Amino acid sequence: MEKYFWWLGIWEIRPTHLRPVSGLIYWITAPENFRSWRFIVYTLFVLIFAAIGSWVAILDQEKLENPDKLANDLLYGNKVTMDINVNGENASNGDRHKSDALLKEEIKRLVPMAAIFGGIVLGLVCIASDMFGVIGGAQGMLLATNIIYSYYEAWEKEKAELIVDSALSEWR
Amino acid sequence: MQIQWSWIECQKGDWIPFLVFLQVFGASTIIYYLCIVLESYGICGIYILFVASHACQNVFWHALSPVTKDVGRGPEFEGSIICLVHVLFTWEDKHFGIHESFFRRSQPNLASLAITVLIFVLMTYLHGVRVEIPLRSPSTGIHGSYRIKLLYTAGPSISAQVHFPLSLVSFPLTT
Numbered sequence: 001m002e003k004y005f006w007w008l009g010i011w012e013i014r015p016t017h018l019r020p021v022s023g024l025i026y027w028i029t030a031p032e033n034f035r036s037w038r039f040i041v042y043t044l045f046v047l048i049f050a051a052i053g054s055w056v057a058i059l060d061q062e063k064l065e066n067p068d069k070l071a072n073d074l075l076y077g078n079k080v081t082m083d084i085n086v087n088g089e090n091a092s093n094g095d096r097h098k099s100d101a102l103l104k105e106e107i108k109r110l111v112p113m114a115a116i117f118g119g120i121v122l123g124l125v126c127i128a129s130d131m132f133g134v135i136g137g138a139q140g141m142l143l144a145t146n147i148i149y150s151y152y153e154a155w156e157k158e159k160a161e162l163i164v165d166s167a168l169s170e171w172r
Numbered sequence: 173m174q175i176q177w178s179w180i181e182c183q184k185g186d187w188i189p190f191l192v193f194l195q196v197f198g199a200s201t202i203i204y205y206l207c208i209v210l211e212s213y214g215i216c217g218i219y220i221l222f223v224a225s226h227a228c229q230n231v232f233w234h235a236l237s238p239v240t241k242d243v244g245r246g247p248e249f250e251g252s253i254i255c256l257v258h259v260l261f262t263w264e265d266k267h268f269g270i271h272e273s274f275f276r277r278s279q280p281n282l283a284s285l286a287i288t289v290l291i292f293v294l295m296t297y298l299h300g301v302r303v304e305i306p307l308r309s310p311s312t313g314i315h316g317s318y319r320i321k322l323l324y325t326a327g328p329s330i331s332a333q334v335h336f337p338l339s340l341v342s343f344p345l346t347t
Contacts, residue, residue, distance in 0.1 A: 057327075
């Protein structure tokens with residue numbers, strides 16, 4: 001085993017934990033101090049990895065290409081065909097294609113920017129929490145926050161759905 | 173302990189894989205049935221709920237664990253908040269005691285707990301950062317907004333980070 005996998009990493013046994021001393025794992029885990037080549041390599045690795053992860057996630061272009069589907073998502077499955085206005089501009093039925101194009105453009109401009117920038121911010125938070133020793137590891141903590149926030153969002157969406165339902169019934 | 177069956181001979185350590193198998197099997201069965209119960213109430217994303225609760229349990233255990241451990245200067249509590257209270261009432265040098273409960277390296281300390289709470293608050297704030305595109309439907313009069321979050325892709329990015337380096341880190345712990 002050691003003959004073939006030494007490049008993955010060699011660990012040193014400490015009383016409370018295991019500490020990597022060489023190999024690939026030594027360069028991509030959080031170091032103890034800021035002033036080292038290891039810290040620079042680790043920072044670059046995490047930032048690039050986070051940015052690539054975000055980029056891969058938005059490669060699913062279906063939602064970006066299709067504003068109608070997006071509008072349906074917004075109305076939470078109520079089968080209403082919408083005339084979409086962007087930035088509050090008044091669009092009559094004839095201008096529908098124009099407003100669609102505007103929305104598409106806006107989304108195509110904003111979403112990749114948000115994704116890449118968000119990935120880098122996430123990487124920075126990850127590095128900070130790793131360096132200061134967050135309980136349960138940086139990634140575990142971020143994952144937990146993400147999950148808890150997604151539950152909050154689901155709850156909020158459910159509330160909004162009720163409001164939309166009542167508004168629709170009034171309109172009818 | 174040595175148990176003799178007709179065709180196989182078991183040493184003491186040979187039971188451990190079997191026990192691990194039983195543990196994993198039992199735990200996953202319990203989680204599977206809990207999932208069915210929660211699904212009947214319409215709660216979405218059940219496995220991730222367990223991941224989140226595990227992380228929260230970790231934080232609570234680090235803060236309030238009543239287990240004592242001796243690292244060379246008498247028994248100390250593992251939980252950082254309990255350790256602070258214990259140190260304040262029993263140690264003679266209060267200043268050093270408070271410093272120890274904040275920055276001790278051998279066991280969970282208060283500084284990491286504070287950083288954890290801080291990171292949690294920061295991440296919650298970052299999840300709220302968004303650009304809103306207003307939308308309106310002239311035919312119905314319903315208006316809403318499409319939100320583009322800053323952490324739009326946080327989920328896949330985090331899970332990629334969790335699964336690649338963390339699996340390498342936990343490799344020596346599992347073997």
